Amino acid sequence: MLRHWLGDRNVNPPAATQTGTLSEYDQxxxxxxxxxxxxxxxxxxxxxxxxxxxxxxxxxxxxxxxxCLSDNTFVGDRFARESHLNEYADTNHLVILYPQTDISLLRLNPQGCWDWWGYTGGDYAQKSAPQMRTIMNEVHALGG
Known part of the structure; x- marks a missing residue:
């Protein structure tokens, strides 16, 4: 995946251990x-x-x-700590944003999935969808 984004010659092997900082932010x-x-x-x-x-x-x-079943309700920060993306981030100068879903019985989303079937509305697969707008607001706040 990184080779596709960065080009074959631009991907460094992962660090042996994480040297950066994992922080929590207000979504x-x-x-x-x-x-x-x-x-x-x-x-x-x-x-x-x-x-x-x-x-x-x-x-x-x-x-x-x-x-699904991998948000902070189910696994805490394990996906953010143990996905091995951080080790690649350390050696390839990448900041990793880990937005999080949550379970919602009101939205019929008991497994904490991202909206891929329309539980947040008819625009769920468009840029105007609330989850996508949230992620883009986070990206823009980071300067992206």
Missing amino acids: DRYTPGGWAQWYSLASSGYLYTPASCAAGEACKLVVALHG
Whole structure:
């Protein structure tokens, strides 16, 4: 995947251990209406920042979406810590954004899936969908 995005010669092997910082951020502030749970989103997400990026080096952004049953309700921050994206981020100057869904019985989403069937509305597969707008608000806040 990284070779496709960055080109074959531009991908460095992963670091042996993570050297950056995994932080939690407020997802509510980026959600239309300010209440993430309304759209089956968690109130917080995760951001991994390599030390080089924190020091001001130019870095690219990768948005990593978890699968069903893999949000912070089910696995905590394990996807953000153990997906092995962070080790590649450290050696390839990548910031990794890990937005999070949440379970919602109101939205008929008991497994915390991203909306791929329309539980947030008819525009679920378009840029105007609330989950996609939330992610793009997060991306823009990071300067992307």
